[in-house]
Amino acid sequence: MALARLRADLGARVRxxxxxxxxxxxxxxxxxxxxxxxxxxxxRGAMVEATGSGRASLALQAxxxxxxxxxLVAWVDAAYGFDARSAVRAGxxxxxxxxxxxxxxxxxxxxxxxxxxxxxxxxxxxxxxxxHGRVPDSAWARLARRAEQxxxxxxxxxxxxxxxxxxxxxxxxxxRNVELGPSLLGQITAxxxxxxxxxxxxLMEAAAGTEIALAPLDLLRRGS
Amino acid sequence: MIACLWAPSxxxxxxxxAEPELRGQAVAIxxxxxxxxxxxxxxxxxxxxGMTATAALAVCPHLTLRTPAREIVxxxxxxxxxxxxxxxxxxxxxxxxxxxxxxxxLGRLHETAQDLQxxxxxxxxxxxxxxxxxxxxxxxxxxxxxxxxxxxxxxLPVEALEPSPEAASRLARWGVRKVADLAALAPPAVGRRLGEEGARLARRARAxxxxxxxxxxxxxxAPAPLRFEEAIELDWALYDVESLAFVVRGLxxxxxxxxxxxxxxxxxxEVRLALDPRGMHEIQVPLRAPTRQVATMTTLVRLAxxxxxxxxxxxxxAIVARPAPPATDQLSLFDPVxxxxxxxxxxxxxxxxIVGPGHxxxxxxxxxxxxxxxxxxxxxxxxxxxxTAPAGPHKVVALRWLPPTExxxxxxxxxxxxxxAHAGPWRLSADWWREPFERDYYEVRxxxxxxxxxxxxxxxxxxxxxxx
Numbered sequence: 001m002a003l004a005r006l007r008a009d010l011g012a013r014v015r016x017x018x019x020x021x022x023x024x025x026x027x028x029x030x031x032x033x034x035x036x037x038x039x040x041x042x043x044r045g046a047m048v049e050a051t052g053s054g055r056a057s058l059a060l061q062a063x064x065x066x067x068x069x070x071x072l073v074a075w076v077d078a079a080y081g082f083d084a085r086s087a088v089r090a091g092x093x094x095x096x097x098x099x100x101x102x103x104x105x106x107x108x109x110x111x112x113x114x115x116x117x118x119x120x121x122x123x124x125x126x127x128x129x130x131x132h133g134r135v136p137d138s139a140w141a142r143l144a145r146r147a148e149q150x151x152x153x154x155x156x157x158x159x160x161x162x163x164x165x166x167x168x169x170x171x172x173x174x175x176r177n178v179e180l181g182p183s184l185l186g187q188i189t190a191x192x193x194x195x196x197x198x199x200x201x202x203l204m205e206a207a208a209g210t211e212i213a214l215a216p217l218d219l220l221r222r223g224s
Numbered sequence: 225m226i227a228c229l230w231a232p233s234x235x236x237x238x239x240x241x242a243e244p245e246l247r248g249q250a251v252a253i254x255x256x257x258x259x260x261x262x263x264x265x266x267x268x269x270x271x272x273x274g275m276t277a278t279a280a281l282a283v284c285p286h287l288t289l290r291t292p293a294r295e296i297v298x299x300x301x302x303x304x305x306x307x308x309x310x311x312x313x314x315x316x317x318x319x320x321x322x323x324x325x326x327x328x329x330l331g332r333l334h335e336t337a338q339d340l341q342x343x344x345x346x347x348x349x350x351x352x353x354x355x356x357x358x359x360x361x362x363x364x365x366x367x368x369x370x371x372x373x374x375x376x377x378x379x380l381p382v383e384a385l386e387p388s389p390e391a392a393s394r395l396a397r398w399g400v401r402k403v404a405d406l407a408a409l410a411p412p413a414v415g416r417r418l419g420e421e422g423a424r425l426a427r428r429a430r431a432x433x434x435x436x437x438x439x440x441x442x443x444x445x446a447p448a449p450l451r452f453e454e455a456i457e458l459d460w461a462l463y464d465v466e467s468l469a470f471v472v473r474g475l476x477x478x479x480x481x482x483x484x485x486x487x488x489x490x491x492x493x494e495v496r497l498a499l500d501p502r503g504m505h506e507i508q509v510p511l512r513a514p515t516r517q518v519a520t521m522t523t524l525v526r527l528a529x530x531x532x533x534x535x536x537x538x539x540x541x542a543i544v545a546r547p548a549p550p551a552t553d554q555l556s557l558f559d560p561v562x563x564x565x566x567x568x569x570x571x572x573x574x575x576x577x578i579v580g581p582g583h584x585x586x587x588x589x590x591x592x593x594x595x596x597x598x599x600x601x602x603x604x605x606x607x608x609x610x611x612t613a614p615a616g617p618h619k620v621v622a623l624r625w626l627p628p629t630e631x632x633x634x635x636x637x638x639x640x641x642x643x644x645a646h647a648g649p650w651r652l653s654a655d656w657w658r659e660p661f662e663r664d665y666y667e668v669r670x671x672x673x674x675x676x677x678x679x680x681x682x683x684x685x686x687x688x689x690x691x692x
Binding site: 054056057060061069070071072079081083084087089094095096097098099101102103107111115118119120122129175188190 | 560568574583587621673689
């Protein structure tokens with residue numbers, strides 16, 4: 001009787017013991033189609049690189065999915081480009097989002113290293129778009145190792161793919177089908193392509209060379 | 225039932241507690257030109273109380289002679305009291321090095337007096353003190369057992385009752401040599417011959433032997449002090465943060481041991497640095513949640529000192545901890561376990577040390593029509609999951625702010641061949657009562673496919689953001 005009432009109160013949150021996973025090994029990207037191709041989402045304990053238009057939107061959706069589950073997300077911004085209004089509109093729980101605004105690439109790399117070393121964050125977004133300079137291979141290796149130790153997903157946003165073999169997956173994104181409204185830009189569709197992957201799954205093989213259509217994205221209305 | 229804690233040679237113990245590296249060495253305390261206490265290693269070398277410094281060094285050339293600072297002796301005495309407050313709220317701090325506490329009612333936790341004794345000894349050892357413990361029916365009985373390490377008080381000499389020399393000599397003439405001998409005499413009869421002191425000695429002897437509280441001194445408990453301070457004076461000035469952090473760690477370890485005795489944690493730290501040759505530099509280190517993690521607090525103090533460095537060398541350090549009950553969390557069975565708040569605070573402090581103060585935190589949108597109205601607030605994630613299920617990600621195109629240097633200097637550049645589509649303008653105005661803000665915003669798409677947010681302020685065009 002009491003168990004039935006508890007089940008009714010908690011609903012779907014009550015699961016049998018064997019149905020509870022020990023720990024999610026993937027972080028949802030917030031886009032079902034991309035999660036399906038990646039085998040469940042962005043890999044934890046690894047680095048994922050995203051380039052092209054739509055990378056920040058994808059990162060915000062991943063952050064929204066993670067913070068929605070109660071996990072903590074860190075965002076290291078190398079060029080003061082983070083827009084809090086976009087994050088709120090994307091559904092990010094900003095109380096669980098740690099934003100570090102670095103003054104350049106060097107500071108951003110050090111801040112990312114410290115965040116990963118401290119642990120406790122499921123997703124770290126390293127946004128290096130707009131920051132000048134090149135990341136040395138030793139820094140990529142260190143960050144990849146830190147991500148592995150912290151069991152966190154390190155999502156690197158860049159203008160070009162630079163992490164090379166240190167990234168488990170490299171995504172190339174782009175905007176397609178920009179719909180023009182009467183006075184506003186209406187909807188655009190973001191597409192993703194797996195440019196490189198260390199271990200290709202059958203789904204990745206099937207999707208190789210083709211673009212994965214992400215959901216249509218609404219442009220943020222100014223002043224709203 | 226009263227328990228008595230005695231820390232013999234408290235100044236020597238305070239010195240060894242503050243400088244643990246001296247343990248095992250030949251160390252002696254020098255007060256007013258004479259040796260007053262020494263370690264076993266020094267005693268083995270024939271160093272004795274009352275020796276002058278020259279005489280002590282003559283018999284033990286490697287002897288370390290020190291006069292401990294008042295702060296460290298005071299901290300050791302406070303630590304001794306904290307040990308007692310860990311067992312009972314009724315504690316009396318008598319003369320230096322002597323503490324009494326009410327041990328009645330502790331039978332449920334410690335079945336026998338020996339168990340209680342062991343627990344007190346272990347607690348004292350945790351705060352870096354070596355004590356003797358005596359448990360008796362009254363204060364004096366407990367003191368006798370602590371001082372003389374005898375379970376049977378009756379076999380102790382009468383001198384254990386601390387008689388005056390005159391009373392001691394008369395008792396000796398009577399043939400009263402042991403406490404039991406004096407207890408056998410009637411206090412009024414002794415009083416008639418030795419006066420008030422004789423009656424008191426006889427009552428004490430009876431109380432100590434007979435297990436009576438009547439006749440013993442009453443316990444005068446004092447409220448538990450809530451000041452936790454540890455300090456150290458340095459032999460030479462320190463100038464770098466890392467050296468300071470090394471000393472700070474030792475102070476914090478001692479503070480945490482004391483807080484642990486009282487089942488408390490530190491909710492804030494106040495660091496006072498004594499400067500060379502004079503002056504004080506104070507730094508406040510707030511803690512996000514009450515903690516007892518020494519490593520985290522050391523990191524936070526180190527970062528705080530690095531952020532507000534003293535302008536001269538440091539010759540002394542004092543740390544005051546604000547006590548608070550330790551934080552307890554009711555975690556969810558179904559949601560991710562958040563990291564401890566103090567760990568998060570240390571991480572945020574480390575990041576802040578890299579990117580500068582005010583550049584780390586949770587983003588917050590301000591209530592304004594300015595599109596860039598946002599700020600950072602201190603990062604304090606909720607410890608529990610939201611009561612309502614999250615709405616899920618809403619798919620919007622993120623805006624990325626661009627540095628203000630990226631300007632379009634002419635309207636032609638926006639309307640030129642590079643732009644394939646545009647929308648707008650939307651006029652946004654805000655803050656008319658303070659700093660009037662009025663801009664026309666456009667969304668433009670260039671031939672490369674990138675979509676920008678462009679604004680016009682009077683005749684000045686500027687690319688302010690990019691939809692990414």
